[in-house]
Amino acid sequence: MSAFFDFAVAFAQVCFALAMGFATIRLLRGPRAQDRVLALDTLYVNAMLMLLMLGIRTSTTVYFDMALLIALFGFVGSVALAKFLLRGEVIEP
Amino acid sequence: MTETALPWWIMLPAAVLLIVGGTLTLIGSLGLLRLSPFYARMHGPSMGNTLGTASVLIASMLIASALAHRPVVHEILITVFIAMTSPMTAILLMRAAVSRTR
Numbered sequence: 001m002s003a004f005f006d007f008a009v010a011f012a013q014v015c016f017a018l019a020m021g022f023a024t025i026r027l028l029r030g031p032r033a034q035d036r037v038l039a040l041d042t043l044y045v046n047a048m049l050m051l052l053m054l055g056i057r058t059s060t061t062v063y064f065d066m067a068l069l070i071a072l073f074g075f076v077g078s079v080a081l082a083k084f085l086l087r088g089e090v091i092e093p
Numbered sequence: 094m095t096e097t098a099l100p101w102w103i104m105l106p107a108a109v110l111l112i113v114g115g116t117l118t119l120i121g122s123l124g125l126l127r128l129s130p131f132y133a134r135m136h137g138p139s140m141g142n143t144l145g146t147a148s149v150l151i152a153s154m155l156i157a158s159a160l161a162h163r164p165v166v167h168e169i170l171i172t173v174f175i176a177m178t179s180p181m182t183a184i185l186l187m188r189a190a191v192s193r194t195r
Contacts, residue, residue: 019123042141052171079178
């Protein structure tokens with residue numbers, strides 16, 4: 001059972017790494033700006049999941065705080081970029 | 094790896110949840126790469142964002158609870174946060190795309 005769990009952790013890490021690679025390709029190749037913002041959104045969620053996998057592997061809780069911070073600041077960045085694309089400025093007077 | 098002390102009835106659901114979450118996230122990012130118009134491309138990563146994140150966080154919660162011999166539920170913060178903010182980002186991006194193509 002331990003070998004199956006190790007396989008599952010490695011499989012999930014390979015999946016998240018491939019997903020980050022796909023998001024990076026879309027980020028570099030995206031035809032318009034909203035494609036790039038969507039790719040950045042996917043990229044930060046995948047990076048957060050990768051950090052959680054590292055936390056499962058090493059069985060510490062340090063990675064949880066980093067994952068929470070990445071979720072928070074990634075959301076703020078995505079909303080700011082989407083608002084900029086929508087209106088032309090982030091904080092309106 | 095230090096999880097040799099975990100019982101099998103914790104490890105089996107955690108492993109299945111990790112495999113399901115990884116596969117869902119990979120399929121969502123593949124949809125982000127392969128689908129052609131932007132409005133179709135929008136649908137791919139939202140599945141990986143919500144369901145894959147929920148699976149991985151439930152697995153992490155199971156492992157942390159079994160390691161600490163008490164219920165550890167602080168991973169539910171990330172689950173609630175992602176479940177609240179992912180549709181908000183999607184709505185804002187879709188409105189930006191609509192107003193930019195018009």
